[in-house]
Amino acid sequence: MSIEASCFEGGCTCRFVRYRMSSRPLFVHCCHCRWCQRETGASFALNALIEAERVQLLQGEVETVDTPSSSGKGQKISRCPKCRVAVWSNYGGGGEAVRFIRVGTLDEPDRLPPDIHIYVESKQPWIVLPPGAPAVRGYYKASERWPKESLERRAALLAKAQLQA
Ligand SMILES: [Zn+2]
Numbered sequence: 273m274s275i276e277a278s279c280f281e282g283g284c285t286c287r288f289v290r291y292r293m294s295s296r297p298l299f300v301h302c303c304h305c306r307w308c309q310r311e312t313g314a315s316f317a318l319n320a321l322i323e324a325e326r327v328q329l330l331q332g333e334v335e336t337v338d339t340p341s342s343s344g345k346g347q348k349i350s351r352c353p354k355c356r357v358a359v360w361s362n363y364g365g366g367g368e369a370v371r372f373i374r375v376g377t378l379d380e381p382d383r384l385p386p387d388i389h390i391y392v393e394s395k396q397p398w399i400v401l402p403p404g405a406p407a408v409r410g411y412y413k414a415s416e417r418w419p420k421e422s423l424e425r426r427a428a429l430l431a432k433a434q435l436q437a
C-alpha cells in the first residue's frame with residue numbers, strides 16, 4: 273500500500289482546522305449508545321481509534337472541551353474554536369495516547385466503515401445492521417476483536433506508557 277493510500281485527511285466545516293492521520297486506524301467503532309446519540313444529535317457516532325502521535329494538525333488549532341461521559345471518567349472533545357465542530361475526542365480510559373477521530377470529519381469518510389457496532393442495546397430500531405456485521409450489546413474486549421496488527425500497535429502504546437510512568 274502506498275503512503276497516499278494509507279493517509280487520511282479531514283477537518284472542520286469552516287476549514288480552520290485541518291488534520292491528517294498518517295496510517296489506518298486501529299479500529300473503527302460505530303457506537304449506538306445514548307450518549308453518542310445525544311452528542312451527535314443523530315443515531316450513532318462513528319469513531320476511528322488511532323494513536324495520538326499518528327494525528328498531525330496541519331492547520332489551525334483545537335479547543336478542548338471537558339464533557340461528561342457514561343463511564344463517569346469524562347471525555348475531552350477537541351473542537352474547532354471557530355465553527356465548534358468536534359473533530360476528535362479522548363476518553364478517560366484510553367487517556368491521551370488514543371484519539372477517537374470523528375469519521376464524518378474526514379474528507380473521504382466512506383473509506384472507514386465500522387469494524388464493530390457497539391452498544392446496540394440502545395440502537396434506534398429503524399437502523400438495520402448489515403447481515404453478519406460484528407455487533408455487541410455493550411462494550412467488548414480489544415483482545416477478542418481487534419486484528420493482530422492493531423493489537424501489536426496497542427501493545428507498543430502500553431509499553432511506552434509504562435516507560436513514561
Ligand atoms: Zn471550523
Ligand SMILES: [Zn+2]
Pocket residue numbers: 303304305306307308309317391
Ligand atoms: Zn457511544
